[in-house]
Amino acid sequence: MKYVYLLIFTLLISCSKNTEEKCFLTDNVFESYVEKKSYSVKQILSDKPDYLEIRDMKEYRTFKKDSTEAHTYDETAQSEKKWKAHAEEFKMFQEKFSDQFEFSDKQQANNILYALGRNNLGYWLLKIEDNKPFAYFLGISFSHYYINKIQDNPIIKNDFFQVEGSLVKIVKVPGLPGYDDYSAIEDGKLFKISLKDLMKDSDHDGYNDIFESSFGLNPNSKDTDRDGINDFDDLNPMYKSEKNKFTQLYEMLLPNYQESLNFKKLHYFFEVYKSDCDYFHQIDPESRVLFAPENERKQTYYIQMTDVIGESISKIKKDNKDPDQFYIYKAGSSYTNDYSVQYKNGKWLIKIVGQTVI
Numbered sequence: 213m214k215y216v217y218l219l220i221f222t223l224l225i226s227c228s229k230n231t232e233e234k235c236f237l238t239d240n241v242f243e244s245y246v247e248k249k250s251y252s253v254k255q256i257l258s259d260k261p262d263y264l265e266i267r268d269m270k271e272y273r274t275f276k277k278d279s280t281e282a283h284t285y286d287e288t289a290q291s292e293k294k295w296k297a298h299a300e301e302f303k304m305f306q307e308k309f310s311d312q313f314e315f316s317d318k319q320q321a322n323n324i325l326y327a328l329g330r331n332n333l334g335y336w337l338l339k340i341e342d343n344k345p346f347a348y349f350l351g352i353s354f355s356h357y358y359i360n361k362i363q364d365n366p367i368i369k370n371d372f373f374q375v376e377g378s379l380v381k382i383v384k385v386p387g388l389p390g391y392d393d394y395s396a397i398e399d400g401k402l403f404k405i406s407l408k409d410l411m412k413d414s415d416h417d418g419y420n421d422i423f424e425s426s427f428g429l430n431p432n433s434k435d436t437d438r439d440g441i442n443d444f445d446d447l448n449p450m451y452k453s454e455k456n457k458f459t460q461l462y463e464m465l466l467p468n469y470q471e472s473l474n475f476k477k478l479h480y481f482f483e484v485y486k487s488d489c490d491y492f493h494q495i496d497p498e499s500r501v502l503f504a505p506e507n508e509r510k511q512t513y514y515i516q517m518t519d520v521i522g523e524s525i526s527k528i529k530k531d532n533k534d535p536d537q538f539y540i541y542k543a544g545s546s547y548t549n550d551y552s553v554q555y556k557n558g559k560w561l562i563k564i565v566g567q568t569v570i
């Protein structure tokens with residue numbers, strides 16, 4: 213009995229402290245980047261998603277060959293011609309999906325068009341059927357899986373999606389954060405996923421189950437945060453938005469994109485932030501956001517494995533003397549901005565006080 217009381221008491225304390233602890237910095241300790249240990253082939257294979265089949269191939273393009281050929285860029289007329297041909301080939305995908313993906317490997321099967329897409333979140337199978345676009349997240353982390361840019365075989369075969377590639381690791385270039393390079397740890401793999409598994413969308417909200425589970429959305433509810441807006445149309449699908457001065461501050465620090473873009477239509481364009489702060493979670497953003505817990509053990513397996521965090525906004529630091537004065541910083545892969553922010557007459561005054569560009 214004593215134990216139960218103690219447990220309830222601890223729970224109460226930890227609940228009441230939540231927002232304060234999760235949103236405000238108590239001291240000056242800024243988290244520094246810790247490089248993760250690379251995975252071994254054995255680890256990648258034993259941790260791979262159940263729906264993914266990996267086979268060894270006898271003949272294959274190596275990672276080195278594929279990546280050098282695909283990345284060769286020169287100013288010659290020939291490469292401009294190649295670029296134009298690529299744009300022409302993927303015109304239809306560009307129209308339907310805008311700039312949300314890099315496209316490759318187009319294939320037509322019956323009256324359906326397929327292509328492989330890649331964005332900051334990972335790889336997707338793209339489909340255009342009856343003039344309508346669909347995108348299915350593959351859930352295979354680009355931090356460990358490389359899909360060859362040049363596929364010698366069709367990517368859709370006998371109700372399976374299949375691509376050739378390698379198992380890789382990311383090599384951080386010392387002193388140049390953001391300039392990641394890859395190196396192959398095992399070549400000659402065939403990655404196979406049944407279309408049935410890939411296209412499964414249990415709650416029919418427009419995002420496949422693999423996408424929802426990879427990022428912590430609810431694959432069995434159309435409206436994860438129950439704010440009345442379906443996941444597919446919700447710019448902040450994980451958390452209900454609320455208006456208060458601190459959510460307003462976070463909203464002001466979000467990236468500014470071109471106003472001409474219609475973000476409501478860009479269903480696959482997300483920024484992922486790592487944060488436990490309720491105020492940050494409760495923003496009403498203009499473009500799509502997802503959040504990952506700070507504690508790695510609470511993150512989805514996909515987020516643990518994959519480098520999807522592009523930009524981060526820190527917790528808020530209070531001023532010892534002035535209750536309307538705060539400090540906050542923003543960091544990307546190659547910069548940090550420190551801000552001094554002041555809340556005056558219902559408005560935030562944001563001043564940049566420090567900047568590092570790498």
Ligand SMILES: [Ca+2]
Pocket residue numbers: 413414415416417418419420421424431
């Ligand atoms: Ca769904």
Ligand SMILES: [Ca+2]
Pocket residue numbers: 415417424429430431432433434435436443
């Ligand atoms: Ca859902």
Ligand SMILES: [Ca+2]
Pocket residue numbers: 435436437438439440441442443446448449
């Ligand atoms: Ca919602």
